[in-house]
Amino acid sequence: MRGPFRTRPAAVLSSMLMLLLYATFCRPTSAAFKDGLLPNGNFERGPKPSEMKSTVVVGKYAIPQWEISGFIEYIKSGLKQGNMLLIVPEGAFAVRLGKEASIKQRLKVVKGMYYSITFSAARTCAQDERLNVSVAPDWDVLPIQTVYSSNGWDSYAWAFQAELDVAEIVIHNPGVEEDPACGPLIDSVAIKVLYPPRATNKNLLKNGGFEEGPYVFPNTSWGVLIPPKIEDDHSPLPGWIVESLKAVKYIDSVHFSVPEGKRAVELVAGKESAIAQIAHTIPGKTYILTFSVGDASNTCEGSMIVEAFAGKETVKVPYKSMGKGGFKRALLRFRAVSTRTSVLFYSTFYTMKADASLCGPVIDDVKLLSVKNPKFAQAVRVRG
Numbered sequence: 001m002r003g004p005f006r007t008r009p010a011a012v013l014s015s016m017l018m019l020l021l022y023a024t025f026c027r028p029t030s031a032a033f034k035d036g037l038l039p040n041g042n043f044e045r046g047p048k049p050s051e052m053k054s055t056v057v058v059g060k061y062a063i064p065q066w067e068i069s070g071f072i073e074y075i076k077s078g079l080k081q082g083n084m085l086l087i088v089p090e091g092a093f094a095v096r097l098g099k100e101a102s103i104k105q106r107l108k109v110v111k112g113m114y115y116s117i118t119f120s121a122a123r124t125c126a127q128d129e130r131l132n133v134s135v136a137p138d139w140d141v142l143p144i145q146t147v148y149s150s151n152g153w154d155s156y157a158w159a160f161q162a163e164l165d166v167a168e169i170v171i172h173n174p175g176v177e178e179d180p181a182c183g184p185l186i187d188s189v190a191i192k193v194l195y196p197p198r199a200t201n202k203n204l205l206k207n208g209g210f211e212e213g214p215y216v217f218p219n220t221s222w223g224v225l226i227p228p229k230i231e232d233d234h235s236p237l238p239g240w241i242v243e244s245l246k247a248v249k250y251i252d253s254v255h256f257s258v259p260e261g262k263r264a265v266e267l268v269a270g271k272e273s274a275i276a277q278i279a280h281t282i283p284g285k286t287y288i289l290t291f292s293v294g295d296a297s298n299t300c301e302g303s304m305i306v307e308a309f310a311g312k313e314t315v316k317v318p319y320k321s322m323g324k325g326g327f328k329r330a331l332l333r334f335r336a337v338s339t340r341t342s343v344l345f346y347s348t349f350y351t352m353k354a355d356a357s358l359c360g361p362v363i364d365d366v367k368l369l370s371v372k373n374p375k376f377a378q379a380v381r382v383r384g
Contacts, residue, residue, distance in 0.1 A: 035215060038105055038169070040065040041189040044091045046074050055079070055096075063095070066105055070173075071098030071180040081124065086185065089120050089153040090219055094187035096124065097131075097173035098180030104170045107191065109162040114194040116159045116214040116236040117169060118224055122152045125182040132172040135160040138234060141174065142227045144184060146246060148268055149222040150355040153187075157214035157224050157236035157250065159194060190215045196238040204279045204287075205343065206239030208366040210263045213237050216252045223251040223266065226275075237265070237275070243344065244274040251362070257297030257325030264364035266296050267306065267347040273360065274346035279368055281311075281336035289334070289343060291366040293317045294327025300359035305348035310334045310368075311341050316348065319361055323353075327362070333371075343368060 043063065051062035055073040062068065073096040077088035088094045095103060109115060115135075121144050123129050131142050138160040148154050160167070169191075173183045192215035197207045207213075214224050214236040225247040226237050235241065242248055246269035251258065258264040267273045281287060293306045301323040308315050313334035319327075334341075347360045 035192045037188065037190045038065070038107065042091045042187060043074070043093045043095050046093055057095075063103075066103050068095075068101070068103050070101030071183075072096070072101050072103070073098070073181065075185060081181070084125065086124070087122075087151065087153070088185075088187055089122075089151070090188050090217065094185045096181070096185050097171070097183040099173060099175050099178075099183065101180070101183065102170055102172035103186065104168060105189075107167050107169060109165060109167045111162050111165050114159060114161050114196060114234075114238070115167070116157050116192050116194050117189065118155055118157045118192070118215040118217070118236075119171065119189040120153050120155045120187045120217070120220070122154070122185040123147065124185060125179070126175055126184070129173075129175055129184050131156075131184060132170075132174050133158045134170045134172070135162070135167045137163065140227070140230075146269075146358075148225060148247070148249065148358045150353070150357040151222075153222070155188070155217060155220060155222065155224045156247075157226055159214070159230075159234050159236040161234060188217055188220075190217065194236070194238055199279070202367075202369075204281070204368040204370070205277055205366055207237070208368070209261045210237065210240075210250070210265055210364060211261050212239075213250050213263055216250070218254070221255045223249040223256070226250055226265075239277055241276045241278075242274070243276040244269070244272050244346065246272040248273050248275055251296055257295065257362070259292035259294050259327040259362065259364040261364070264296075264362050266362050267345065267360040268358045269347075269360070270350040271346050271348065274344060275363075276342055276344040279341050279343055281339060281341040282370070283336050283338060285336050286371040287311075287334055287336060287341075287368060288331055288371055289366070289368050290329065290331040291345070292327045292329055292362075292364045293319045294362045294364070295319070295321035295323060295325060296359070296362050297323065297325035298359060299323040299353050300351055301353075302351055303349075304351060304361040306330075306361050306363060307346055307348055308332050309342070309344040311337055321361070327364070
């Protein structure tokens with residue numbers, strides 16, 4: 001029998017088989033979607049010793065399930081860099097992204113659905129650190145120079161709408177730091193599907209109880225930051241806009257005191273930490289905005305004030321926090337002047353805990369309803 005298969009050497013066939021095995025077992029493939037950590041999302045499975053030069057990772061696919069580019073370090077918790085001790089929030093390992101370095105993973109998703117990415121990050125020796133998080137064609141540059149927790153690690157959330165059935169999740173360090181070993185540490189990358197809620201006849205605001213939101217790591221006690229300047233169409237906190245220069249913190253009832261349900265929002269940076277939502281209203285009609293103000297039982301003590309705005313009206317709600325939990329109800333009556341009314345909340349003051357980490361008042365259970373009886377609405381006042 002004549003043909004190419006008769007004359008092909010066995011060594012060539014063996015090489016092709018080895019390449020096929022490498023592509024099957026070594027290259028990261030598109031994992032199926034599941035709420036929680038991405039495959040090897042906590043980086044506990046690391047490179048082989050032959051794929052390391054000191055702490056630097058050598059090889060595009062050296063970290064299982066991940067594709068890397070640029071200067072990437074594999075960091076063990078407790079490693080010292082000068083006078084700095086590098087701590088990992090979960091497990092024993094994390095990665096450090098040098099200048100223009102990135103980590104990438106592909107995940108099977110459902111086209112058209114909304115998803116939220118949660119990951120933990122820490123600054124090292126650079127001053128103005130930022131991270132570019134993307135799932136094409138969506139991307140955002142998230143500032144991480146402000147540290148909100150006392151241990152130096154914060155968890156961040158970012159959302160996207162899937163335009164393909166495979167999402168290519170990329171975390172990239174676009175920094176200008178000259179020393180590549182001064183990049184941020186990354187650990188615990190997770191994903192969660194989002195189901196954007198709708199306004200109803202019982203609440204004209206969407207997600208007023210903040211129950212729909214990003215994945216919260218079960219073994220961390222510092223909540224999840226919703227970054228600043230996040231719009232509601234791709235918000236990890238569906239329905240809400242982070243309309244401020246600083247982040248707001250998404251907290252859960254497992255680790256914090258929450259006024260209602262399982263989730264709430266902590267305003268951690270004074271007037272620079274605000275959330276807003278646009279509600280559909282009827283001009284001339286009277287509405288009542290009700291909400292809870294409290295503290296997260298996280299030793300955040302002191303006099304706090306939450307300011308709420310709706311239409312042309314505003315209310316200041318004082319709350320004296322003992323740092324042990326608790327809340328009060330408040331409300332604001334207003335007459336709509338437009339078909340679209342902005343509802344906004346922020347904290348009047350900056351507040352810090354004894355360890356100098358940022359904290360603030362908690363808001364929850366936000367409801368907006370029209371009032372059928374204007375005489376009743378006229379008698380309504382702020383209640384504590």
